[in-house]
Amino acid sequence: MSRSVWKGPFVDAYVLKKAEAARESGRNEVIKIWSRRSTILPQFVGLTFGVYNGQKHIPVNVTEDMIGQKFGEYSPTRTYYGHAADKKAKRK
């Protein structure tokens, strides 16, 4: 069952505090968080979070497309190394 709309999106309070502090400082830094369950809010767009995957913090640069998703979705807990072959990486 999905979450009731009247409650609003869930975000751990410390994530909001850290994001606000980072935005005010204007520094280019990775905001380390452990809260994989927190929802990505519009005010997080443009910030880089280091989302813990149980081993290390995976950098996640938040874009508009990610709003409404959870941080944990972008920080997998298992790593699969495939073959490079003809796979491409795009620098955004």
Added chain:
Amino acid sequence: MTDLICVGAISGAFGVHGEVRLKSFTADPLAIADYVPLTREDGSGAFEIQITREIKNGFAARMSGVRNKEEADALKGVRLFAPRDRLPQLPDDEFYHADLIGLSVFDTGGAPLGQVKAVQNHGADDLLELIVPGQSSTVLLPFTQAAVPTVDLTAGRIVADPPEGLFD
């Protein structure tokens, strides 16, 4: 830059009529047929392949020089390579993983940061996984204009301006 790139592997015979089980490692699995003729790791052989059908974990394919099941079985475990120069040219700011892996990474002051081990994508930006000297675990560097301002493939180096706290 490596001259040969692994694009697939043969995992055995398929059926009794000389077809092989082919595993494709390319981004679009069917694109392996675009890079024929494929060679072994040492550059020997020139296999033409013709994909006949999709099967579990890959494709069934006919290969040049393979006429029966015994010859197909003999190729089990062979990895198939294509020359790097057969990959199509990419626009600016797009790079093949194979070209990025192994490059040395320096900060804007010229101090070495590490070496690219792999390129990952977890749904957000692409990430360069770096082996950092003196650290047991790897570090993930966002592959963005801000964090990676320069990629010099000919010199084999990347200049990075990592966000604060990334290497802690």
